[in-house]
Amino acid sequence: MVTIKELTREEYWLPGNSSCPGCPAALGLRMLGKALEGKFVLVVPASCTTVIQGIYPATPSRVPLLNIAFAASASAASGLRAALRIRGLKVPVVVWAGDGGTADIGLQALSGAAERNEDILYICYDNEAYQNTGIQRSGATPYGAWTTTTPLGKREHKKDVPMIVAAHGVPYVATASIAYPLDFVEKVRKAASKSGFRYIHLHAPCPVGWRFPPSKTVEVGRLAVETGMWILYEIEDGVLRLTGRSRVLLDPSKRKPIEEYLRAQGRFSHLDERDVEELKRYVEARWRELKKLLEERGGCLR
Amino acid sequence: MSGLPVTAIATPRRGAAGRTGLWRVERPVIDHSRCIKCLLCWLYCPEGAVVRHEDNSVEIDYDYCKGCGICANECPVRAITVVAERE
Amino acid sequence: MxxxxxxxxxxxxxxxxxxxxxxxxxxxxxxxxxxxxxxxxxxxxxxxxxxxxxxxxxxxxxxxxxxxxxxxxxxxxxxxxxxxxxxxxxxxxxxxxxxxxxxxxxxxxxxxxxxxxxxxxxxxxxxxxxxxxxxxxxxxxxxxxxxxxxxxxxxxxxxxxxxxxxxxxxxxxxxxxxxxxxxxxxxxxxxxxxxxxxxxxxxxxxxxxxxxxxxxxxxxxxxxxxxxxxxxxxxxxxxxxxxxxxGRSYGGLVDCYRCDDAEVAILLCGAWAGDAKEAVDILRRKGVKAGVVRLRATRPFPTEDLRAVVEGMDALAVVDRSLSPGLPSILWSEVRAALYDSVKRVYVKGFIAGLGGRDVTPGDFIRIVHSTLEGFRRGEPGEVEWIGLRGGESGHH
Missing domain, CATH: 3.40.50.970 (Thiamin diphosphate (ThDP)-binding fold, Pyr/PP domains)
Structure with a gap:
């Protein structure tokens, strides 16, 4: 287990950047920097991080960073990896993309890179909407959530990208949450120690887009996990296991009611009973699937 | 010649977006007598504006702290309070 | 080698x-x-x-x-x-x-x-x-x-x-x-x-x-x-x-073929320059002082080289294998813009040909040169003409 105290005091994502107060992406970038102690290169598609990293000539990034167009991060990282390999450099190439750049417009490049088993670490920080352009629905927006393009609430469930990536048979897939930074750091380090295509899906509650006070970013993230709305797991070589807080939540009685998570956010304030029931049904079904997978097949996906 | 690099290549700097402490409307204040040096405020600060000293004592960097209040919300011993920012 | x-x-x-x-x-x-x-x-x-x-x-x-x-x-x-x-x-x-x-x-x-x-x-x-x-x-x-x-x-x-x-x-x-x-x-x-x-x-x-x-x-x-x-x-x-x-040079930005004393030239880019050159050889044998100006570069657009090459020519036939609907063709407008400031402005007529692989023969290029010279002699505006269009342009109005 990683402990707080052993994390480096060094900051690789410097303060005084243009992230919003309480921004989960900025927190995630800080943790990523500490996890790998600055020894990696970043590829960033269009996203909030394009803005957070600042305007020429200054950036908070203390790691080399290549910006790239929205749909192109996994493929640009593939090319960068190839070039660094030629130069004999083993430094990890890490994609840091939002859910729009991952679940939607970048999914083709992501799938291509995963299928080719490119030697890159792809991290999706999932704030569950196009927050940078002002809170529009993405494929990763959950059922019922208000966004500016779903003013009455989204009618479809969240696209399950980590499982889509896992279906490519890549060496490592994990989910993480900004509320559990040490779990995230551990997963980043484990991923970095492997080669081939590695994927981490980081749940990242956005105060602006989800309509909660900026002081609650971590609390909301924690509630997502504790209510079972977001599940922490990792899949190593095709075998899934629950991790961290989620390990004890297979038993439904251990999970907090999802209303606690929904009530904490303005984006769900309009939900009626039927919507809440639908979300409950969805969450229960996901857990049942996982339980079956773990108990009947030892977590073996294929 | 404009004296710029061939394309926009930015270099690392604290305060790349300026003194973001000026954005603050509320200010977190640490009561050091209650602090147990658990470092959770340092861990969870999205900005990296909680300074962690060698002895694991902490201090807020008000130049850059945006006043989100996560530190106060997460402090297990309520050693951080949020007060209104004055002029 | x-x-x-x-x-x-x-x-x-x-x-x-x-x-x-x-x-x-x-x-x-x-x-x-x-x-x-x-x-x-x-x-x-x-x-x-x-x-x-x-x-x-x-x-x-x-x-x-x-x-x-x-x-x-x-x-x-x-x-x-x-x-x-x-x-x-x-x-x-x-x-x-x-x-x-x-x-x-x-x-x-x-x-x-x-x-x-x-x-x-x-x-x-x-x-x-x-x-x-x-x-x-x-x-x-x-x-x-x-x-x-x-x-x-x-x-x-x-x-x-x-x-x-x-x-x-x-x-x-x-x-x-x-x-x-x-x-x-x-x-x-x-x-x-x-x-x-x-x-x-x-x-x-x-x-x-x-x-x-x-x-x-x-x-x-x-x-x-x-x-x-x-x-x-x-x-x-x-x-x-x-x-x-x-031992091989292609002329930098512009490849000129029989341009030194040419009164009229075909301007284009790409492989069909070979057919244009064949047409020019035939025209030369018939006493028409024709040449071919082949753009090797469209970016950077060779404005200065082009001006120097066409200096002294009467007319230029710009043949586009592309279309800019409403303009109507790309090289034609770029060439005309490049030559606007020439001391003696050469007559420039445009042609659209060979779209979607339509065959363009040396015979077509000969007709292109004649049409250009005719337009020049009559003082017609050097507008764009479609080559080999079924039924002709009027048939499609």
């Missing part, structure tokens, strides 16, 4: 091999596919020590080349038509990022209607992307131009990506004998790729291609514009140096 009968596509692949390209990322599309296949073969056999990324799309092909070039590698891709349009976002990105990538564009018509045949609208649609655009006439020139393209792209005064445009099927699938330069000769001409001073060095933290606010964006664009001006000189220097090495 050896002499082999090869196709245009094989010439590209051979040029890539001789240039010791380090990263290739490409996606197949007719009529470019043979390039990708040949390079895959070179890589698999160990004849080319390169990373070959078999991407899932053209958008990713260019993105991977951008990543590779940003990481300091010599990168190459090839595409055509829809593929070029699909990667267009990344084409502009490569230009703005100032990355010396080389791409073969095997020119092909755009859909719909579907057409796999030759047309220049694909490449010309990217003319404002910040890429140098070169056009070959023969298989030999394709080979030479591919190697030269890396020298131009990587020149520190240029640092821009370069397109090598070759006509789909007409060049890509045409077999011609070509002199293959020795590897050692190419190595002396094109030294091993050194990372540009700004490559993404893992030991030097910096953020590449960040946001530029209105106070700097224009200056970055100006730098790109200036680099393209520099490319005019560099393309000529590289052509001269290649000539010293191989």
């Amino acid at each position: 050896s002499r082999l009968v090869i196709s245009g596509n094989e010439a590209v692949a051979l040029g890539v091999k001789l240039s010791r390209v380090q990263v290739v990322a490409a996606y197949p599309i007719t009529p470019q596919t043979a390039i990708v296949e040949k390079i895959a073969e070179y890589v698999e056999k160990g004849e080319l020590r390169a990373e070959f990324i078999r991407v899932e799309s053209e958008h990713s092909a260019m993105a991977a080349c951008i990543g590779a070039a940003a990481g300091g590698a010599r990168a190459f891709t090839a595409t055509s038509s829809q593929g070029l349009l699909y990667m267009s976002e990344m084409v502009f990105w490569a230009g703005g990022a100032r990355l010396p990538i080389v791409m073969a564009v095997v020119t092909r018509a755009l859909a719909p209607p579907w057409s796999i045949w030759c047309d220049h609208n694909d490449a010309l649609s990217q003319r404002d992307s910040g890429w140098v655009q070169l056009w070959a006439e023969s298989v030999q020139e394709v080979l030479d131009m591919t190697i030269q393209a890396f020298r131009v792209a990587e020149d520190e005064e240029v640092l821009l990506p370069v397109m090598v445009c070759l006509d789909g099927f007409i060049l890509s699938h045409a077999y011609e004998p070509a002199d293959i330069p020795e590897q050692s000769a190419v190595d002396s001409f094109l030294p091993e790729k050194k990372p540009a001073p700004y490559w993404l060095d893992p030991s030097k933290p910096a953020a590449y291609c960040t946001i530029a606010a209105p106070d700097t964006y224009m200056e970055f664009r100006y730098e790109m514009y200036r680099a393209m001006k520099n490319a005019e000189r560099v393309i000529k220097e590289v052509d001269e140096e290649w000539c010293r090495l191989t």
Whole structure:
């Protein structure tokens, strides 16, 4: 287990950047920097991080960073990896993309890179909407959530990208949450120690887009996990296991009611009973699937 | 010649977006007598504006702290309070 | 040096091999596919020590080349038509990022209607992307131009990506004998790729291609514009140096055929210059002082060279294998703009021909020259005429 105290005091994502107060992406970038102690290169598609990293000539990034167009991060990282390999450099190439750049417009490049088993670490920080352009629905927006393009609430469930990536048979897939930074750091380090295509899906509650006070970013993230709305797991070589807080939540009685998570956010304030029931049904079904997978097949996906 | 690099290549700097402490409307204040040096405020600060000293004592960097209040919300011993920012 | 009968596509692949390209990322599309296949073969056999990324799309092909070039590698891709349009976002990105990538564009018509045949609208649609655009006439020139393209792209005064445009099927699938330069000769001409001073060095933290606010964006664009001006000189220097090495020169930005005393010339780019030259030979035998002005570069547009070449001519026939609906054709308007400030403005008439692979013969070029001279003598406006249109233009009104 990683402990707080052993994390480096060094900051690789410097303060005084243009992230919003309480921004989960900025927190995630800080943790990523500490996890790998600055020894990696970043590829960033269009996203909030394009803005957070600042305007020429200054950036908070203390790691080399290549910006790239929205749909192109996994493929640009593939090319960068190839070039660094030629130069004999083993430094990890890490994609840091939002859910729009991952679940939607970048999914083709992501799938291509995963299928080719490119030697890159792809991290999706999932704030569950196009927050940078002002809170529009993405494929990763959950059922019922208000966004500016779903003013009455989204009618479809969240696209399950980590499982889509896992279906490519890549060496490592994990989910993480900004509320559990040490779990995230551990997963980043484990991923970095492997080669081939590695994927981490980081749940990242956005105060602006989800309509909660900026002081609650971590609390909301924690509630997502504790209510079972977001599940922490990792899949190593095709075998899934629950991790961290989620390990004890297979038993439904251990999970907090999802209303606690929904009530904490303005984006769900309009939900009626039927919507809440639908979300409950969805969450229960996901857990049942996982339980079956773990108990009947030892977590073996294929 | 404009004296710029061939394309926009930015270099690392604290305060790349300026003194973001000026954005603050509320200010977190640490009561050091209650602090147990658990470092959770340092861990969870999205900005990296909680300074962690060698002895694991902490201090807020008000130049850059945006006043989100996560530190106060997460402090297990309520050693951080949020007060209104004055002029 | 050896002499082999090869196709245009094989010439590209051979040029890539001789240039010791380090990263290739490409996606197949007719009529470019043979390039990708040949390079895959070179890589698999160990004849080319390169990373070959078999991407899932053209958008990713260019993105991977951008990543590779940003990481300091010599990168190459090839595409055509829809593929070029699909990667267009990344084409502009490569230009703005100032990355010396080389791409073969095997020119092909755009859909719909579907057409796999030759047309220049694909490449010309990217003319404002910040890429140098070169056009070959023969298989030999394709080979030479591919190697030269890396020298131009990587020149520190240029640092821009370069397109090598070759006509789909007409060049890509045409077999011609070509002199293959020795590897050692190419190595002396094109030294091993050194990372540009700004490559993404893992030991030097910096953020590449960040946001530029209105106070700097224009200056970055100006730098790109200036680099393209520099490319005019560099393309000529590289052509001269290649000539010293191989004995072959193509004339830099503009290839002139029987232009010295010409009163009228056909201006175009691409492989059909060969048919135009044949037409000129026939016209000359009949006493018409005609020539061919073949643009080897459409970006940078050779404004000054063009003015010098056409000085003293009465009339110019600009033949476009592309269309800009509403303009109506690309080279025609660019040539007219370039010549507007000439002391004695030459008469310029435009022609649209050969779209979607429609055959254009030396006989068509002879008619084009006569139509141009007629328009000049009658003092008609040099508007654009469609060549070989079924039923003629009036039949389609």
